[in-house]
Amino acid sequence: MVATTQAVATVDLLRWMPLIPLLASLINMFFGARLGRKTAGGLACAAVLASFAIALYVFWLLPATGMFRDTVYTWIESGSFQVKLSFQVDALTAVMLLVVTGIGFLIHIYSLGYMGHDEGMVRFFVYLNLFIFFMLLLVMGDNLLVLFIGWEGVGLCSYLLIGFWYHDHANTIAGNKAFIVNRIGDFGFVLGILLLITELGRQGIWTLNFMELQQHVNLLSPEKITLITLLLFVGAAGKSAQIPLFVWLPDAMAGPTPVSALIHAATMVTAGAYMTARLHFLFVLAPETLSLIATIGAATAFFAATVALTQTDIKRVLAYSTVSQLGYMFVAIGIGAFSAAIFHLFTHAFFKACLFLGSGSVIHALDGEQDMRKMGGLKAYLPTTYWTYVIATLAIAGAPFTAGFFSKDSIIWQAYSSPLGSTELWFIGWVTAGLTAFYMFRQLFLVFHGECRADEHVKAHIHESPAVMTVPLVVLAAGSIFAGWLGAPEYLWGSLWDQWLQPIFGGVHEAAHGSLTDEINLTLLTLAIGGLGFLFAYFAYGRASKLPDRLASLAGGGPYRLLLHKYYIDELYDVLIVRPFTYCSRWLAQVFDPGVIDGLVNGVAKAARGFSLIWREVQTGNVQHYLAGFLAATLALLAYFLKQQ
Amino acid sequence: MVPLEYYLILSAVIFAIGVIGVLVRRNLIVVLMSIELMLNAVNLTFIAFSRYLGSMQGQVIVFFVMAVAAAEAVIGLAIVISVFRHRRSLDPQEMQLLKW
Amino acid sequence: MDASVILFYVISVLLVLSSLMVVFLRNVIHCALALVAALFLIAILFVMLHAPMMGVLQVLVYAGAIMVLFLFVIMFLNPTAPEPRRKLWWGFGSLAALLLAASLAALLSNGEAPADPVAATETFGSPETLAKSLFTDFVLPFEITSVLLLVAIIGAVVLAKREP
Numbered sequence: 022m023v024a025t026t027q028a029v030a031t032v033d034l035l036r037w038m039p040l041i042p043l044l045a046s047l048i049n050m051f052f053g054a055r056l057g058r059k060t061a062g063g064l065a066c067a068a069v070l071a072s073f074a075i076a077l078y079v080f081w082l083l084p085a086t087g088m089f090r091d092t093v094y095t096w097i098e099s100g101s102f103q104v105k106l107s108f109q110v111d112a113l114t115a116v117m118l119l120v121v122t123g124i125g126f127l128i129h130i131y132s133l134g135y136m137g138h139d140e141g142m143v144r145f146f147v148y149l150n151l152f153i154f155f156m157l158l159l160v161m162g163d164n165l166l167v168l169f170i171g172w173e174g175v176g177l178c179s180y181l182l183i184g185f186w187y188h189d190h191a192n193t194i195a196g197n198k199a200f201i202v203n204r205i206g207d208f209g210f211v212l213g214i215l216l217l218i219t220e221l222g223r224q225g226i227w228t229l230n231f232m233e234l235q236q237h238v239n240l241l242s243p244e245k246i247t248l249i250t251l252l253l254f255v256g257a258a259g260k261s262a263q264i265p266l267f268v269w270l271p272d273a274m275a276g277p278t279p280v281s282a283l284i285h286a287a288t289m290v291t292a293g294a295y296m297t298a299r300l301h302f303l304f305v306l307a308p309e310t311l312s313l314i315a316t317i318g319a320a321t322a323f324f325a326a327t328v329a330l331t332q333t334d335i336k337r338v339l340a341y342s343t344v345s346q347l348g349y350m351f352v353a354i355g356i357g358a359f360s361a362a363i364f365h366l367f368t369h370a371f372f373k374a375c376l377f378l379g380s381g382s383v384i385h386a387l388d389g390e391q392d393m394r395k396m397g398g399l400k401a402y403l404p405t406t407y408w409t410y411v412i413a414t415l416a417i418a419g420a421p422f423t424a425g426f427f428s429k430d431s432i433i434w435q436a437y438s439s440p441l442g443s444t445e446l447w448f449i450g451w452v453t454a455g456l457t458a459f460y461m462f463r464q465l466f467l468v469f470h471g472e473c474r475a476d477e478h479v480k481a482h483i484h485e486s487p488a489v490m491t492v493p494l495v496v497l498a499a500g501s502i503f504a505g506w507l508g509a510p511e512y513l514w515g516s517l518w519d520q521w522l523q524p525i526f527g528g529v530h531e532a533a534h535g536s537l538t539d540e541i542n543l544t545l546l547t548l549a550i551g552g553l554g555f556l557f558a559y560f561a562y563g564r565a566s567k568l569p570d571r572l573a574s575l576a577g578g579g580p581y582r583l584l585l586h587k588y589y590i591d592e593l594y595d596v597l598i599v600r601p602f603t604y605c606s607r608w609l610a611q612v613f614d615p616g617v618i619d620g621l622v623n624g625v626a627k628a629a630r631g632f633s634l635i636w637r638e639v640q641t642g643n644v645q646h647y648l649a650g651f652l653a654a655t656l657a658l659l660a661y662f663l664k665q666q
Numbered sequence: 667m668v669p670l671e672y673y674l675i676l677s678a679v680i681f682a683i684g685v686i687g688v689l690v691r692r693n694l695i696v697v698l699m700s701i702e703l704m705l706n707a708v709n710l711t712f713i714a715f716s717r718y719l720g721s722m723q724g725q726v727i728v729f730f731v732m733a734v735a736a737a738e739a740v741i742g743l744a745i746v747i748s749v750f751r752h753r754r755s756l757d758p759q760e761m762q763l764l765k766w
Numbered sequence: 767m768d769a770s771v772i773l774f775y776v777i778s779v780l781l782v783l784s785s786l787m788v789v790f791l792r793n794v795i796h797c798a799l800a801l802v803a804a805l806f807l808i809a810i811l812f813v814m815l816h817a818p819m820m821g822v823l824q825v826l827v828y829a830g831a832i833m834v835l836f837l838f839v840i841m842f843l844n845p846t847a848p849e850p851r852r853k854l855w856w857g858f859g860s861l862a863a864l865l866l867a868a869s870l871a872a873l874l875s876n877g878e879a880p881a882d883p884v885a886a887t888e889t890f891g892s893p894e895t896l897a898k899s900l901f902t903d904f905v906l907p908f909e910i911t912s913v914l915l916l917v918a919i920i921g922a923v924v925l926a927k928r929e930p
Contacts, residue, residue: 637766638766640764640765640766641762641765642761642762642763642764642765642766643758643759643762643765644758644761645688645689645690645758645759648688648689649689649858649859649862652685652689652862652866653862655866656862656865656866656869659866659869659870659873660869662873663869663872663873666873666876668768668770668771668774671874671875672774672778673811673815674871674874674875675871675874675875676778676781676782678866678867678870678871678874679782679785679867679871680781680782680785680804681866681867681870682863682864682866682867682870683782683785683786683788683789683863684785684789685859685862685863685866686789686859686860686863687788687789689859689862689863690789690855690856690859690860691789691849692849692850692851693794693845693849695794695798695836695839695840695843695845696788696789696794696797698836699788699797699798699801699836700788700789702801702805702828702832703785703788703789703801703804706804706805706808706828709808709820709824710808710811710812713811713812713815713817713820714815716815716817717815717816717817717890717891720890722890722891722895722896722899723899725817725819725820725891725896725899726896726899726900726903726904728817728820729820729823729896729900730904730907730911732823732824732827732828733911733914733915734911734914735828735832736827736828736831736832736915736918737914737915737917737918738918739832739835739836740835740918740919740921740922741918741921741922741925743835743836743839743922743926744921744922744923744925744926745925746839746843747839747842747843747925747926748925748926750843750845755847756843756845757849757850
């Protein structure tokens with residue numbers, strides 16, 4: 022079962038991890054123009070490096086069962102309900118910290134090169150540091166409310182960064198879409214938080230602190246827990262782009278590539294998985310929610326992979342791939358394998374960031390070209406980019422002994438064997454793995470192999486990226502291989518990872534069915550379908566072939582168009598939701614508000630005026646009329662006195 | 667002896683007649699005269715009470731009422747003259763400037 | 767039947783008649799003269815009520831000074847336009863006044879005051895007694911009244927004088 026963390030030490034250092042990037046962000050905001058682009062960028066990178074250093078130090082200090090806490094001040098105090106702005110670091114948070122600050126640092130360095138000639142570079146680093154601040158708040162918060170502040174903050178930074186090149190209207194629309202869809206998720210999230218507070222409050226406990234929540238979770242009835250977890254999952258679905266709230270992530274590719282790498286691959290989108298892992302003690306008590314999460318995760322993984330098969334924009338493929346991999350994480354959560362989910366989060370951060378930065382390198386080399394149909398043959402021009410891309414692709418496809426192999430396999434195996442898993446879940450995960458291998462290698466071949474199909478004037482300028490961009494690529498590629506070695510299955514050298522997270526999640530579930538032989542067999546099956554995907558991609562795209570066109574025109578081209586247009590989901594949402602909503606809004610703004618609301622207010626004034634127009638006629642100016650009134654009143658008084666007698 | 671009530675009822679009647687004049691007549695001077703009539707009715711009441719209660723205070727009050735009535739009649743007529751000079755009319759119903 | 771009671775009835779009938787004449791006659795001068803008669807009759811009532819000083823003052827000040835002033839002003843202004851009369855307004859006014867008189871009479875005749883007057887002393891209502899009250903108990907209102915009369919004089923002069 023879940024082990025309670027005993028040793029809680031107070032470490033004042035914790036607050037500096039988010040504070041230093043915040044300070045750097047503020048300094049760049051106010052003085053960035055004066056500092057100049059180079060200094061501002063350097064300051065931003067140094068700030069994240071400082072946070073990474075502190076994270077490493079804290080990680081080194083942290084005992085396996087321990088927790089560090091740093092309380093800054095008491096924020097809300099209302100009767101017995103207290104919320105402190107307080108940070109905690111346990112084993113789970115430590116891992117997230119390393120990912121956020123470490124990969125964040127690498128991406129900051131990369132951005133020095135990628136955004137080096139952009140005139141908004143300073144603003145970029147302001148937003149990026151701000152994002153690191155909020156993300157750290159999210160993972161280090163010791164209660165749901167601080168987590169939520171970080172949650173909202175990263176949403177804000179995502180919006181700011183997606184619409185970074187705001188002169189192009191399409192980018193701002195994408196930013197809006199991301200923010201609004203996120204908001205829908207946040208609505209569910211807030212309802213979940215409120216329900217949690219009130220339900221626990223009914224039992225006399227008023228808190229949102231994670232440790233206290235974990236202690237008192239059995240005070241809640243199962244129906245309430247199911248409802249709360251469902252609402253919280255709505256929030257996670259919004260932030261982590263699961264069905265039905267995933268539509269913002271592909272559009273978010275409008276932002277600069279480092280943003281896509283950091284926010285929409287490695288960190289922000291994983292916040293949903295982190296949140297559910299953090300509240301695992303709540304979710305394990307709601308089996309219906311968990312099965313829903315697993316189903317949605319599996320569906321998302323599969324459908325996103327199918328859409329990725331047909332996309333032609335290099336970043337779009339990676340975006341759908343991210344959605345698909347996030348689906349895997351939620352499948353793991355849904356079957357109670359929280360440790361595996363976080364492990365996949367960890368490895369995915371490495372290879373997805375590597376892939377995105379690599380694509381950024383390609384786009385940079387091709388002067389902004391993102392259409393893969395206009396690429397090809399870049400292997401010769403961009404060697405470092407090519408080889409890191411190969412390694413990352415192998416990792417995501419699950420090639421043996423790469424990071425993706427261990428993490429994905431762990432999920433697929435537990436989907437089969439866990440008491441909450443099922444053969445159906447395994448099957449979908451298995452097929453998706455094959456699809457993943459196919460579309461990733463399709464991308465590799467289209468971009469780097471064959472003839473270079475770029476325009477002439479672009480071809481003339483193709484150059485490898487500077488060191489400041491390629492060094493992070495190499496580091497991330499190394500991570501894509503070795504990061505996974507932390508979580509090998511039992512029949513190899515065992516999982517250091519599971520051991521590390523054991524105090525939080527408890528041990529890995531005993532396999533309900535399936536033995537060691539089954540595990541090895543399924544691993545081989547997964548490798549097989551991955552290999553199949555690779556071969557298929559090779560024959561279709563690795564050599565000049567008519568296969569892609571023949572596939573596209575299969576069954577009259579209908580399925581191909583369906584996938585190319587992402588199942589027309591955006592159009593569906595537009596018709597079902599956006600249009601009625603804007604119609605209602607317009608009606609409210611142009612008819613209801615001026616007519617009824619203003620009418621009501623003006624009506625009061627009009628009524629008052631009307632009355633006064635009538636009443637003022639009493640003042641005729643004629644003294645004798647006034648005296649008549651006097652007399653009438655006097656008579657009334659006299660009558661009253663007479664009555665009294 | 668005449669009972670006190672007779673004097674009081676007489677005063678009331680005179681007062682009411684004065685009220686008609688103030689209310690209904692459309693000549694400012696007659697209105698002022700009706701006011702004097704009303705004041706006199708009140709004076710009568712005071713003197714009657716003074717006699718029947720044996721106190722001089724009633725008569726003293728009447729003294730002052732007379733003085734004030736004199737002053738009021740003087741000012742009232744001065745205003746009437748002033749108004750007549752401007753409007754050539756003594757009809758109170760034609761002096762309606764202070765209306766809505 | 768006492769002589770004073772008969773006198774009282776006669777005076778009161780005449781008084782009511784002259785008051786009605788004040789209110790209902792068309793010619794202003796006639797109204798003024800009716801008012802003089804009414805004031806005179808009230809002075810007689812005063813004397814009957816053992817207030818001879820007040821009765822004399824009534825004749826001197828009211829009938830003598832104030833009514834003369836009224837007549838002066840009437841003749842000075844010489845209004846010739848006939849006054850318009852509306853039956854409805856007159857009817858309403860008369861009715862209201864009737865009601866007023868009736869209710870006042872009803873209220874005032876509840877019989878709480880003593881039916882017979884207190885025995886009159888020799889000096890009741892004489893100038894000495896009046897003067898004694900005025901200059902001892904009521905000296906302040908007396909002085910203020912003199913200021914009031916001064917103000918009235920100045921005000922009248924200012925209001926009525928011809929614009930230069």
